[in-house]
Amino acid sequence: MDIFLQQVINGLTLGSVYAIVALGYTMVYGIIQLINFAHGEVVMIGAMVAFTVITVLAGGGMPPLVVVLIGTACAVPVCVLVGYSMERLAYRPLRRAPRLAPLITAIGVSIILQHLAMLVWSRNVLAFPQIIRTEIYELAGAAITNVQIAILAICMLMMLGLALLVYRTRLGTAMRATAQNPQVAGLMGVDINRVIAATFVIGAALGAVAGVMVGTYYGVAQYTMGSLLGLKAFSAAVLGGIGNIPGAMVGGLLLGVVEALGAGYIGDFTDLCKVAGVSDWLTERCAADPHFILFGSNYQDVFAFVVLILVLVLRPSGLLGERVGERA
Amino acid sequence: MKNTNLALTLIAFATAAALAGCGKEEAKPVAKAPEAKKEAPPAPTPSLEIKLGHVAPLTGQIAHLGKDNENGAQLAIDEANGAQIKIGGKTAKFVLLKEDDQADAKQGTTVAQKLVDAKVVGVVGHLNSGTSIPASPIYNQAGIPVISGSATNPKLTEQGFKQQFRVVARDDQQGPAIASYLAGEKNPKLVAVIDDATAYGEGIANEVEKTLKAAKIKVLPREKGTDKTTDWKAVLTKLKGRNPDAIFYGGMDATGGPLVKQGRELGIKAVFSFGDGACTDKMTELAGQAAEGMLCSQAGIPPQAASKRFLDSYKKKFNVDPILYAPFTYDAANLIIEAMKQANSADPAKYLPVLQKISFAGSTGKIEFDDKGDRKNAEITIFTMKGGKIDPIAVVKGGKTSSYAEFLKSMGGG
Numbered sequence: 120m121d122i123f124l125q126q127v128i129n130g131l132t133l134g135s136v137y138a139i140v141a142l143g144y145t146m147v148y149g150i151i152q153l154i155n156f157a158h159g160e161v162v163m164i165g166a167m168v169a170f171t172v173i174t175v176l177a178g179g180g181m182p183p184l185v186v187v188l189i190g191t192a193c194a195v196p197v198c199v200l201v202g203y204s205m206e207r208l209a210y211r212p213l214r215r216a217p218r219l220a221p222l223i224t225a226i227g228v229s230i231i232l233q234h235l236a237m238l239v240w241s242r243n244v245l246a247f248p249q250i251i252r253t254e255i256y257e258l259a260g261a262a263i264t265n266v267q268i269a270i271l272a273i274c275m276l277m278m279l280g281l282a283l284l285v286y287r288t289r290l291g292t293a294m295r296a297t298a299q300n301p302q303v304a305g306l307m308g309v310d311i312n313r314v315i316a317a318t319f320v321i322g323a324a325l326g327a328v329a330g331v332m333v334g335t336y337y338g339v340a341q342y343t344m345g346s347l348l349g350l351k352a353f354s355a356a357v358l359g360g361i362g363n364i365p366g367a368m369v370g371g372l373l374l375g376v377v378e379a380l381g382a383g384y385i386g387d388f389t390d391l392c393k394v395a396g397v398s399d400w401l402t403e404r405c406a407a408d409p410h411f412i413l414f415g416s417n418y419q420d421v422f423a424f425v426v427l428i429l430v431l432v433l434r435p436s437g438l439l440g441e442r443v444g445e446r447a
Numbered sequence: 448m449k450n451t452n453l454a455l456t457l458i459a460f461a462t463a464a465a466l467a468g469c470g471k472e473e474a475k476p477v478a479k480a481p482e483a484k485k486e487a488p489p490a491p492t493p494s495l496e497i498k499l500g501h502v503a504p505l506t507g508q509i510a511h512l513g514k515d516n517e518n519g520a521q522l523a524i525d526e527a528n529g530a531q532i533k534i535g536g537k538t539a540k541f542v543l544l545k546e547d548d549q550a551d552a553k554q555g556t557t558v559a560q561k562l563v564d565a566k567v568v569g570v571v572g573h574l575n576s577g578t579s580i581p582a583s584p585i586y587n588q589a590g591i592p593v594i595s596g597s598a599t600n601p602k603l604t605e606q607g608f609k610q611q612f613r614v615v616a617r618d619d620q621q622g623p624a625i626a627s628y629l630a631g632e633k634n635p636k637l638v639a640v641i642d643d644a645t646a647y648g649e650g651i652a653n654e655v656e657k658t659l660k661a662a663k664i665k666v667l668p669r670e671k672g673t674d675k676t677t678d679w680k681a682v683l684t685k686l687k688g689r690n691p692d693a694i695f696y697g698g699m700d701a702t703g704g705p706l707v708k709q710g711r712e713l714g715i716k717a718v719f720s721f722g723d724g725a726c727t728d729k730m731t732e733l734a735g736q737a738a739e740g741m742l743c744s745q746a747g748i749p750p751q752a753a754s755k756r757f758l759d760s761y762k763k764k765f766n767v768d769p770i771l772y773a774p775f776t777y778d779a780a781n782l783i784i785e786a787m788k789q790a791n792s793a794d795p796a797k798y799l800p801v802l803q804k805i806s807f808a809g810s811t812g813k814i815e816f817d818d819k820g821d822r823k824n825a826e827i828t829i830f831t832m833k834g835g836k837i838d839p840i841a842v843v844k845g846g847k848t849s850s851y852a853e854f855l856k857s858m859g860g861g
Contacts, residue, residue, distance in 0.1 A: 122688040125713065129680035244701035249735030253712055262714045337677040337705050338733050347675070382681035386668060410668040416682045417644055417671030 121260025126383045127376055128258070132267045132336070134375020135274035139329040140352030141359070141367040142281060143322030149298045149362035150318050152218065156225040157205055159349015160232035161198050161323050165330025166340045167240050168194040173248055183250040187335060194327040201232070202323025206316055229346075236342040245340045270332050277325060278368050285364060290317060298362070347420065351378075354427040360440015369439060374423055382419035389413035495537035497793045499524065499783060500562035501776070502572035502582070504550035511770060513574055516596060517545055518765050519773030520571045523780035526760070534787055541784065548573055552581045559585040567591060568793050569783040571776050576600030583611055590795050592802055594782055596775030599723070599746045604819040610799055612816055614775050614782070614809070616746035616825030618647065621722050622654025624827035624843035625695070625744040629655075630662040631848055632841070633718055635692035639667040641682065641706070643674045643698030651722040652697030667691060672702060679706045683713050691717050699724040704733020711737035718742060731835040741832045748811055748826050749839050750774055752851070754858055757810035778809035812844075812858065826854075 143158045169190035176186045209228050213221045254265040285291040296304040297314045305311045333348065334340045351374065359370025387393075390412050392405035404411055430437060501520045503513035524541045532539045544565055546558040555578030562570060563585060570586060570593040573579045579598040583606060586593045592610040595603065601617045616624075629635060638659050642652035656666050667689055670682045683706070686694065694710065694717045696703050703725030710719060711734075719741040721730075726743035751758070753774035761769050761777075783798075785807055790798035807814045815823045824845035830837040842854040849857070 122684060125684045125687070126681060129678075129684060133678060133680075246704065246729060246732035249732075253708075253735075255712060255714060262712065264712050338708055338735075339677055339701060339705055341701075343675070344677075379681045379684075383685045386670070386685070390668075412668050415669065415671050416685065417673065419676075419678075419681060420673070 122383070123380075124259055125261040126379045128261055128263050128267065130376035130379030131372060132270050132375070133379065134355075134372040135271055136329050136332055136336075136348075136371075137352050137355045137375050138368045138371025139274050139277060139325050139332075140348060141356040141371045142278070142364065143326045144353050144356040145359070145361055145364060145367040146294075146318050146322050148356070149364070150294060150315055151210070151214065151221075151301075152362075153210060153221045154225065154353070154361075155205075155210075155319075155322075156222075156349065156353075157228040157232055158322065158326060159345035159347075159352065160229050160236070161201055161326040161345070162330040162333070162348060163340075163342065163345030164201055164232065164236060165194040165198045165327030166334040166344065167236055167245075167330075167342070168197045168327075169331040169334055170240070170245050170247055170340045173250065177248040177250050183252070186250055187331070191328060191331045194331050195324050198323040198327035198330070199320050202319040202326075203316055205232075206319040211312070211315075229349075233342055233345065240340075240342055242342065247334045247338045247340060249338060251335060266336055270336060273328065273332065277328065281321070281325070281364065284321070290314070294318060351420075351423040354423045357427055357437055358430050360437025363437065363440040366437055366439035370437065373438075374426060377426055378419060378422045381422040382416045385414050385418055386412050386416055492533070492536075492538045494540045495534060495793065497534070497539050497541050497787070498544055498565060498567045499541060499780065500544045500546060500565070500567040500570040500572070501780075502546045502548050502555070502558055502562070502570065502578070503574035504578075505545070505547035507549050509550055509574070512597075512772065513547070513550075515770040515773045516572070516574050516776040518761065519596065519769065519776035520780040521545075522757075522761055522764055522773075523777045523784065525764070527781075527784045532784070532788055534793055535791055539787070539793070543780075546572075548575075548578045548582075550575050550578060552577055555579070555582045556585060558582075563589040563591065568795050569787075570594075571596065571779045571783070573598065574772070576603060579603050580606075583608055586610065590799075592783065592786075592795055592799050594779035596777075596779045597747075597772040604821050608820070609803070610795070610820075612779075612782075612802070612820040612822075614778050614811065614814055614822050614825075615772065616827050617821055618723070618746065619650060619654055620825060621744045621746055621827050622651045622697075623658040623846070625720055625722065625742065625829060626655040626658035627662070627846060628744075628829045628841060628843055628848055629693055629695070629718070629720055629742065630659060630664055633693055635664060635718070637665045637667065637689070637691045638693045638695060639670065639686045639689065639691040639717070641670045641672065641679075641694065641696045641698075643676065643696075643702055644671050645674050645698070647722075647724060648674070648697035648699075650697070651724075652695065655695045655697070672698070672706075674699065674702060676702050677705045679709050680713065683710050683715060686717075687713055687715050693718040693720060695720045696725065697722055700727050700729045700733060704730050704738070707741055708734035708737045726830055726837060728836055730832060730837075738832045738835075743830050743832075743837065744843075745828050745830065746825070747772065747775060748828050748842060748854070752828075752839070752842070752855055752858060753777075754810040774810045778807075778811055778814060781809060782807055782814065 147155045172190040172193045173186055205228050209224050210221050255262050293309045293314045301311050355370040355374040356367045359366025390410055392411050395402050395405040501517050503516040505513045524543045527541050548555040548558050559582035574597050576598040579595050580603050587608040594612040596614055599618045601619045640652050640656050642648040659666050696706055703721050707719045721743040723745045726745050730738040750769035786798040786802035787793050790801040817823050827843045828839050829841040831840050839851045841848050841850050
């Protein structure tokens with residue numbers, strides 16, 4: 120049981136990061152129906168900026184928490200700037216173009232950002248300074264660290280904050296209005312360009328925080344780290360129903376847990392020696408080596424995409440997204 | 448008297464050349480070698496110029512290792528010139544052509560061709576497996592014996608090239624070494640083996656598993672990640688449930704660091720062990736305290752374990768301590784010289800058969816080659832992480848483990 124609980128805790132930590140990144144995808148999609156494939160790169164840049172700041176300040180004698188906070192405080196404005204400029208320079212000129220054009224542009228922006236980061240921070244795997252002392256707590260037989268607790272708490276707070284912003288403020292109302300119908304919202308006096316830019320900026324800020332969390336949690340950063348993370352977060356957004364903000368949160372958490380449990384148990388479930396009796400060949404094979412595992416834990420990264428495909432086949436609008444159909 | 452003068456002049460000049468090379472690495476050190484020839488006073492007996500090549504990256508990220516290798520070879524050459532060796536009745540005058548392959552496969556083949564065109568009769572190098580392998584067919588076609596002091600990829604000597612040698616252990620000798628150390632010293636009952644699904648990681652993990660199973664130690668079904676995996680929690684949590692006594696990971700430090708860090712976070716008490724890919728001080732940067740006490744292996748022996756005579760003359764000549772593979776390139780150059788001496792010829796066709804059968808006491812111990820050109824009973828050193836630095840604790844040679852202190856004693860001090 121403690122192993123199962125441990126996997127769930129692992130999954131929730133990972134999933135809450137996915138959720139925060141997925142929000143960046145889903146918010147932009149909800150408003151301009153653009154899948155911003157460069158969002159994963161924004162997360163990476165957040166991690167990289169924080170890496171540089173934390174490395175510089177690490178030896179300075181400041182309390183570790185302050186150093187990490189300063190790192191985050193530097194990463195957020197940089198990512199906000201990146202998010203704003205990519206909307207302004209790459210996507211706004213294409214707003215009325217066929218939908219394929221901004222999509223290709225997004226992929227282009229992603230490649231550009233990745234390679235810029237490679238030029239600035241080199242190809243090497245960068246080691247995040249280990250300044251935060253990891254404390255381990257026992258929870259019903261499972262281990263949970265202070266970093267994991269912090270990640271879970273920060274993600275929940277950010278999701279709560281975003282929900283308040285979207286449902287309780289004028290900007291949020293404008294965003295929802297723009298999402299429903301940009302033309303009508305514009306006629307009603309909503310500054311569409313400002314709202315869209317704000318959406319990118321909020322998404323990028325969330326992404327920056329996610330980047331810092333991933334960096335400090337795993338202790339490594341590399342210029343390629345954004346692509347897989349971005350793809351998984353995108354899958355999470357689709358799983359929850361792309362364009363739907365609570366959907367991204369649920370999708371992210373669910374995907375994290377599915378991945379952790381999947382990687383943890385797939386080896387046991389696909390161990391053909393459990394059913395060794397079905398053929399003589401198998402019995403012999405299992406006598407020589409007690410395990411004959413079809414899919415091992417290296418299939419961990421596959422789960423996100425299997426889930427993505429299943430959702431697209433069985434419930435294209437996602438778990439919580441029912442509005443996608445009418446918009447497409 | 449005159450002979451000592453000549454030797455002194457040569458050594459002084461070579462040192463000057465080496466120093467000049469240090470200051471300005473872009474200036475081709477090769478250009479300096481012919482000058483040395485001009486300046487030398489006429490030898491008493493007719494002299495025979497013998498050109499040898501050395502290749503290593505002298506620019507880029509591992510330029511310092513390249514220079515270290517080059518110094519090792521240079522020291523051997525200078526000593527040989529000082530000793531006034533007679534080959535075929537003439538006094539041999541060895542000249543080392545030093546080339547920079549930038550640790551780049553393409554550049555590696557270019558400089559190999561350059562050395563062949565310059566009519567070298569033997570080559571020490573290259574430093575990297577990634578440059579040695581593509582360059583090897585070029586030397587093979589020209590029939591030039593090549594001895595690498597640091598390329599550990601098995602493929603180098605698996606191509607059937609009769610003139611290709613190495614004096615350092617192969618990667619696939621590391622797996623058995625670390626596994627037998629683990630089995631002998633830590634007595635685990637159950638071991639988990641993880642790899643990163645690369646040719647290197649899977650290869651070394653397979654060797655470890657084979658050796659452990661041969662020692663009647665239970666091994667859990669293989670777990671796998673990728674060479675980009677940073678989240679090992681799912682795999683490690685699963686392993687925690689099986690409670691292994693030791694965990695071996697075949698992969699690099701970039702993924703191994705997070706692995707050991709997350710393992711300790713989950714409260715796994717097992718001994719973590721790694722191959723040379725994760726046998727670096729970077730593990731501490733990546734994993735912090737969690738890396739303490741881990742075990743890992745490296746091909747060869749640490750430079751400070753080389754013979755005292757080598758260490759002293761290296762220090763005296765270059766005023767620094769050898770960094771990594773200098774004792775091996777020193778031995779490689781000496782092997783070529785020794786084979787020429789025994790064959791009484793600098794013709795590759797004549798001294799190659801001698802080299803294949805040579806038994807030579809080098810600065811890294813006794814050197815003999817097997818049929819493939821690999822060193823027989825090559826040493827693997829086992830390290831542990833202590834105070835944030837990897838620290839040698841044992842040397843495995845021909846399946847036998849001796850503690851590092853014992854090994855140093857057998858090498859005569861250190």
